[in-house]
Amino acid sequence: MKKYDYMIEYMNWPTVRSKIDAGANAVIICTASIEQHGYHLSESTDPILGEAMALRVAEKLGNTLVAPIIRPGLSAHHMPMAGSITLRPEIYRGVVEDYVTSLKRHGFKYFILFSSHGGNFSEDEKIYANLKTLHPDLTFIRPLSFEGLVGLMADFEKTYQLPSGSCGHAGAFETSVMLAEAPEQVEMSKAAAGYVGQLDAKAAEKMFASGIVGLTEVGVLGNPLPAKAAYGTTFLEKVTDDMVEKIREVLKTQ
Structure with a gap:
């Protein structure tokens, strides 16, 4: 399986050492979350999404390993719903910084940082x-911005002719990815649309003031009902192709 070829946590230390010595001097650090995802998705949705993205990026780049997915993350607005866990920003920051310090000691020089959770x-x-x-001696690359992710989800809606706003938190996009990557953690019989309006400044202010329950009782931004596993696979390929292109653009300048 791919995860045993690229994910550090599934290797013994001599294997990690040999891969670094053979030229794997780039490492992916993905931050995720443990938080509610409506009635139909598990609380591990963001780590599963992050792992799927990280593995594809590592395979496409070559000479790249994947650090253990960081979770929990920053999920204060999901705390009204049971099971969600949030870190203090300073703790979250410290974990990321300690990942870098640790991995630097072993010889990694290129650090690819991204998040699979919008709140991070x-x-x-x-x-x-x-x-x-x-660490001025290291190269840090952020191949995915929040605006870029939102843009890719908007393209997803257009491609599959979904209503605008279908692909927010636990909506058609994340549900499709989960159907593709972890169908055993999806209960489509319980899927329900949540807030499907525009997440404008007023709506965002309400959400962060009252938690996501200020907008939706089910904890969903969008509509998961049109989701399909095939959509999820296609999106993962598209988003990681885009990320790899951005990473290679940076690496060309090194």
């Missing part, structure tokens, strides 16, 4: 800037 992106920007100051 704002803090990730600060962490990224600080890491470049802390």
